[in-house]
Amino acid sequence: xxxxxxxxxxxxxxxxxxxRRRVLFALAxxxxxxxxxxxxxxxxxxxxxxxxxxxxxxxSILLNLVMFGYSLVAALGTAFLxxxxxxxxxxxxxxLSMLARPIRRSAFLLGKWLGLVAFGSGFVxxxxxxxxxxxxxxxxxxxxxxxxxxxxLAAQTVVLLTLTVLLATxxxxxxxxxxxxxxxxTTWVAGVxxxxxxxxxxxxxxxxxxxxxxxxxxxxLWRGAMNAFQDPSAxxxxxxxxxxxxxxxxLSTAPLTLTYLGWAVLWVAMVWALAAMSFVRRDL
Amino acid sequence: xxxxxxxxxxxxxxxxxxxxxxxxAAWCTGLRKQYRKHLAVxxxxxxxxxxxIVGLLGPNGAGKTTVIKMLLGLVRPDAGEAMLxxxxxxxxxxxxxxxxxxxxxxxxxxxxxxxxxxxxxxxSGAGVPAAExxxxxxxxxxxxxxxxxxxGFSKGMQQRLGLAVALVGRPEFVVLDEPTSALDPLGRADxxxxxxxxxxxxxxxxxxxxxxxxxxxVCDRVVVLDRGRVAASGTLAELLGQREVRxxxxxxxxxAQQRLAALGRVxxxxxxxxxxxSADDDGTAVPDLVRDLVSLGARVHAVEPVRISLEERLLxxxxxxxxxxxxxxx
Ligand SMILES: Nc1ncnc2c1ncn2[C@@H]1O[C@H](COP(=O)(O)OP(=O)(O)OP(=O)(O)O)[C@@H](O)[C@H]1O
Ligand SMILES: [Mg+2]
Numbered sequence: 001x002x003x004x005x006x007x008x009x010x011x012x013x014x015x016x017x018x019x020r021r022r023v024l025f026a027l028a029x030x031x032x033x034x035x036x037x038x039x040x041x042x043x044x045x046x047x048x049x050x051x052x053x054x055x056x057x058x059x060s061i062l063l064n065l066v067m068f069g070y071s072l073v074a075a076l077g078t079a080f081l082x083x084x085x086x087x088x089x090x091x092x093x094x095x096l097s098m099l100a101r102p103i104r105r106s107a108f109l110l111g112k113w114l115g116l117v118a119f120g121s122g123f124v125x126x127x128x129x130x131x132x133x134x135x136x137x138x139x140x141x142x143x144x145x146x147x148x149x150x151x152x153l154a155a156q157t158v159v160l161l162t163l164t165v166l167l168a169t170x171x172x173x174x175x176x177x178x179x180x181x182x183x184x185x186t187t188w189v190a191g192v193x194x195x196x197x198x199x200x201x202x203x204x205x206x207x208x209x210x211x212x213x214x215x216x217x218x219x220x221l222w223r224g225a226m227n228a229f230q231d232p233s234a235x236x237x238x239x240x241x242x243x244x245x246x247x248x249x250x251l252s253t254a255p256l257t258l259t260y261l262g263w264a265v266l267w268v269a270m271v272w273a274l275a276a277m278s279f280v281r282r283d284l
Numbered sequence: 285x286x287x288x289x290x291x292x293x294x295x296x297x298x299x300x301x302x303x304x305x306x307x308x309a310a311w312c313t314g315l316r317k318q319y320r321k322h323l324a325v326x327x328x329x330x331x332x333x334x335x336x337i338v339g340l341l342g343p344n345g346a347g348k349t350t351v352i353k354m355l356l357g358l359v360r361p362d363a364g365e366a367m368l369x370x371x372x373x374x375x376x377x378x379x380x381x382x383x384x385x386x387x388x389x390x391x392x393x394x395x396x397x398x399x400x401x402x403x404x405x406x407x408s409g410a411g412v413p414a415a416e417x418x419x420x421x422x423x424x425x426x427x428x429x430x431x432x433x434x435x436g437f438s439k440g441m442q443q444r445l446g447l448a449v450a451l452v453g454r455p456e457f458v459v460l461d462e463p464t465s466a467l468d469p470l471g472r473a474d475x476x477x478x479x480x481x482x483x484x485x486x487x488x489x490x491x492x493x494x495x496x497x498x499x500x501x502v503c504d505r506v507v508v509l510d511r512g513r514v515a516a517s518g519t520l521a522e523l524l525g526q527r528e529v530r531x532x533x534x535x536x537x538x539x540a541q542q543r544l545a546a547l548g549r550v551x552x553x554x555x556x557x558x559x560x561x562s563a564d565d566d567g568t569a570v571p572d573l574v575r576d577l578v579s580l581g582a583r584v585h586a587v588e589p590v591r592i593s594l595e596e597r598l599l600x601x602x603x604x605x606x607x608x609x610x611x612x613x614x
Contacts, residue, residue: 009407093386094390101379103376284353
């Protein structure tokens, strides 16, 4: 069987698994709750008498906040799907009969990864789009670069997913999910701490954020996504980048650089290669 | 060398290869696997010929499953080589015509039985039509359950599904690791029929089972593993070849006793003597012996053949192994 056919077969299988497991229902339920809550919140906001600048600032912050919710839901969903589908299958013996077929293990892993990528990014893009439309309908705010923002949100999910896949090839299913989500949250906190450090002019603390953004690119991509969601005037409204806006967790002072995007791509490729090496050498 | 010449050379080589007998279904030499400090398999060599049914026997932890997994490229051997149908088993393509029922059989619980079969048919690359897949399910007794989720299957039904998965890709070599561990007596008979049917179609089978009677009934050859090493191997005739005959004799003269001893090792217990027959006996030894004993004045009350079952032979091999280990490392 050709490698491409194997990859596609396994990817389709992974998508079918996602659609048949409870994960999908859990994700759908959480999304509906978030959408409902946020549309209620935004409609209340529309009822307030705010200046147009204030309204755009609040809309930006709220949108970023809700999007963070979605990225967290996507992180949880894919992390707890990637664990069972990879290390769970090797543990239970499902992988044994699959990998006794004439297929390469790397093709199998790529198929799983592609399926999870399609699932995870499909979810954030759809949920994010629905959210943008809700905001548009309730407070008439349209983000400056919605496509970039959604793509970056998807990229963030892919980064976390790749990390979970690597973890799932070496540790147990649940542990890999827990560790991946833990690291995701840690980097986010480190990013906020770093931003506060920068705002206070403390370089040592400021470096915490930049170092963690290099080690795990989720937070960097997330900041890029926020920047594309928020109104360009929001930072100025908040008092300027030097006056504390940078320290606020749901606003981003700078757009993403191409260099950082390149690093994120390289990071994903490297971590995937590590996962493949570990999976190919593994005794079943 | 001109291109015409090299073309002819390639053609000649291809003809030569095509004329060779097909490579064995499975072949391995010097396989070794160590798990941390524990040596699971040491210097195992075995071969399964085309269309041959080979039984893999041995006590728990002997390394049978580990050998099977190394043959299939699922576990990396620390040393040694393994080939499947003429290709190195590290190459995935070697498994194209191989079916495998693992000892730990589990299939996607969120798929239906028919979907699991379709998935494996697709991955095997054999292009098996849906009707043939249904026949495969029917063969293992799951004809009515194709559209049920595997998650709701009983253990024995899952093992039956595993058997169908092993057979669905039109295999030339089938590896069954304890295929009847969860099956009812009817299922065991089904497996026996399936294995015999595979042999009649020229499909080779490597069968690992603790049910020795099953192995004895279907296998052409047996390999016994003990503590990671091959303790014995051979055809059933070779392993069980050492036959014996028990005689009830009275009035046994010294000359008659000598005649008995001339045949082989004799154990005497009162009036009963047990004589070991040589493996190359063509069926004349016992009648000749009786004729000579009678002419030497002995009275022959009874002559009984003694059958060694594979089970007794296996226990003997394992006990001999334990005894020689107890006697000290050599
Ligand atoms: N993944 C593993 N990690 C560590 N040790 C292992 C592993 N797999 C097998 N072993 C060890 O290798 C030895 C052989 O195991 P194996 O499963 O091959 O035995 P077996 O002959 O199939 O036994 P059984 O009849 O119980 O199925 C055992 O001592 C076992 O403890
Ligand atoms: Mg075993």
